[in-house]
Amino acid sequence: GAGVSQSPRYKVAKRGQDVALRCDPISGHVSLFWYQQALGQGPEFLTYFQNEAQLDKSGLPSDRFFAERPEGSVSTLKIQRTQQEDSAVYLCASSFGLGYRDANEQFFGPGTRLTVL
């Protein structure tokens, strides 16, 4: 009965470094989401996967952000050439359903706190 897990929980990067953040969704969940949460703000949508297909990446702030889910389970969010404004908590969520007909509750992981120096 494991929930959504994310690793690492904390990441400190020097400006210009590349980082990779991992998300393990709940087993059997088809949909996977990434959100960015700045300090004192609500989560903001980044991207969405249905199985291995990335169906919406409209929230990715720049082409330095890239996400993948090659086998339809684990997902990785990669940020290239990190900038200070990338500092935030990155949340991953998964849900059982496909959407389209209704909005299924999303189950969130604990997040990865990224600090770019």
Added chain:
Amino acid sequence: AQKVTQAQTEISVVEKEDVTLDCVYETRDTTYYLFWYKQPPSGELVFLIRRNSFDEQNEISGRYSWNFQKSTSSFNFTITASQVVDSAVYFCALSGVVDNFNKFYFGSGTKLNVKP
């Protein structure tokens, strides 16, 4: 455009007081869902409730209750007899048919402090 506004940034109450957290939303969708999530200091968002736009019945779950009013585009959350364990940041979120319900729009959250 989809938008959720939580005007109360922070609320402090004393244990056993009732408290209401406000949520106002904007959407052009006729079909949409509203959610409340709790974010304790550990950081993980915990699902509390989902409500679709066709169901305006109020809901009660233990000490929690929700008041959905389409006429005022509000989905307010009340905690009765608050407890210290209720201290957290609470988020209201909206998901609409225009995005195939696959994108959640969150408010900026209300931090609730319950003091003993």
